[in-house]
Amino acid sequence: MVDDLSAALSKLECRVALLEKTPAAAAGKSAPHKSRALVKEEDNDDDIDLFGSDEDDDEAEKLKEQRLKEYAEKKAKKPALIAKSSILLDVKPWDDETDMVKLEECVRSIQTDGLLWGTSKQVPVGYGIKKLQIACVVDISYLLFQVQSVDVAAFNKI
Incomplete structure (x- = not known):
């Protein structure tokens, strides 16, 4: 019974260490296989580009320049009004x-x-x-x- 409690306590310490983002090795415990899989999944998140790529920036810049040009043309066509x-x-x-x-x-x-x-x-x-x-x-x-x-x-x- 004491061995079962020790094993359960060891698993809980590993889970807490993962939640606190402290390595399980620093706590002197080995992480269970399930937790290692979660850590590997977290490491794979680096492949996701959250801010877009350079290609999108080029397209956005071209679109912005086009809209500015259209706005300037539209503004030039309006007659100047006397401000009151x-x-x-x-x-x-x-x-x-x-x-x-x-x-x-x-x-x-x-x-x-x-x-x-x-x-x-x-x-x-x-x-x-x-x-x-x-x-x-x-x-x-x-x-x-x-x-x-x-x-x-x-x-x-x-």
Whole structure:
């Protein structure tokens, strides 16, 4: 019975040594035939090329060059557009007593070449204070007595 337990313990030590990637010879035990077969299979994995071969790289490089050339031709055909910017402004009043409808009228009264006012809405800030959020292409910071500050909330190239 002691011999059977010793043999079972020896097999377990060999398996643990294989799992820890330590050689069974370093532990002073010989590995069973089954484990040696597993080690040989692991050694055979070196033949697998996980990253592809050089032939694939040449084909991929040719394909990349072709796509870049097609993209450049397509880009050259497009007419150059005049870039405009769409700006979403947050106009914050000094306090909750500011008439937001009148403030929006004052803001929209600003007229400049190239100015196009878009949609607007009142967004709650806190403590009953609302800010005016309005889309435009202009600077409105000169309304000194009604506007505390102007921040660009969003900026998109069109």
